[in-house]
């Protein structure tokens with residue numbers, strides 16, 4: 001898919017504006033605080049996701065004119081043509097061609113993937129950060145994934161409460177088991193796709209970087225059996241911890257180079273390349289499984305890459321044929337092979 005036109009009003013610091021976007025690569029260039037990340041966030045919201053910093057919906061509305069309505073709209077072209085309009089009030093309400101649409105339904109229609117400056121923590125941060133990468137990909141690939149994961153989290157919280165109160169645990173296990181097996185099956189599929197995708201983004205990395213899902217369980221092949229047997233095996237530990245130590249909430253995505261963890265053996269610049277390559281692999285997975293070209297939103301993606309790394313990244317991005325929106329505060333070297341937009345005080349103009 002590609003975004004052909006956008007319009008925003010009352011969104012963060014952005015001045016009301018209607019813009020037409022060509023396919024290919026777009027660079028948003030402007031000083032700190034000018035509104036580049038806010039533009040990426042507007043595109044993020046228009047493609048069915050929420051605020052980038054996990055803030056309340058009301059924080060998306062302009063501070064300077066809180067009485068004014070906040071609206072975003074976009075026209076998409078590509079695999080199909082559609083119009084999306086988003087109103088931001090107490091919550092985000094999206095409409096497709098005039099009828100309301102849920103975010104979980106909108107996301108797979110206009111699949112977007114975002115890279116943020118702190119995504120280096122994908123490689124060196126906690127397992128939760130890596131689970132988020134897999135979960136976001138699964139939310140695009142499997143439309144009910146976010147809902148089922150939410151239901152699993154709810155059942156897990158009930159089990160942990162029952163543990164603390166010394167109540168019977170059997171009922172929560174019966175709810176958790178099928179959800180856990182389903183979430184694992186989705187995550188395993190997504191991880192296989194990511195692994196294959198890494199080869200297509202391989203020119204950013206030395207050969208031999210792989211990903212593997214390490215389940216929070218014994219790792220038996222039968223996923224239902226795995227949940228039940230793992231749970232039984234750690235009953236004592238569970239009572240001692242007062243929290244369930246088995247299930248998708250304990251998964252991790254192992255990122256290795258040969259036998260070693262990438263976080264331990266790669267330099268900072270290369271860890272960053274791995275994080276970027278994983279995002280591109282997610283895009284590849286989306287295109288392969290959903291037959292739709294993803295839209296990439298990249299914030300400060302060139303930072304810490306040497307000239308060769310930047311050249312390779314641009315080469316990979318061009319080879320995908322995807323629409324890419326990249327934001328940077330510094331002019332890009334090598335020369336950007338696409339359209340450049342200047343962002344200044346919330347205003348966007350062709351450079």
Ligand SMILES: Nc1ncnc2c1ncn2[C@@H]1O[C@H](COP(=O)(O)OP(=O)(O)OP(=O)(O)O)[C@@H](O)[C@H]1O
Pocket residue numbers: 011012013030031032033034035036037038039059060061062063064328329
């Ligand atoms: N709800 C809001 N209403 C008005 N202004 C806001 C709102 N939320 C954030 N801002 C302001 O928007 C400005 C631009 O933020 P943004 O993060 O997009 O800048 P940027 O161009 O990405 O800068 P940097 O290069 O530092 O990343 C900030 O100065 C911020 O204070």
Ligand SMILES: [Mg+2]
Pocket residue numbers: 036037038299327
């Ligand atoms: Mg920014």
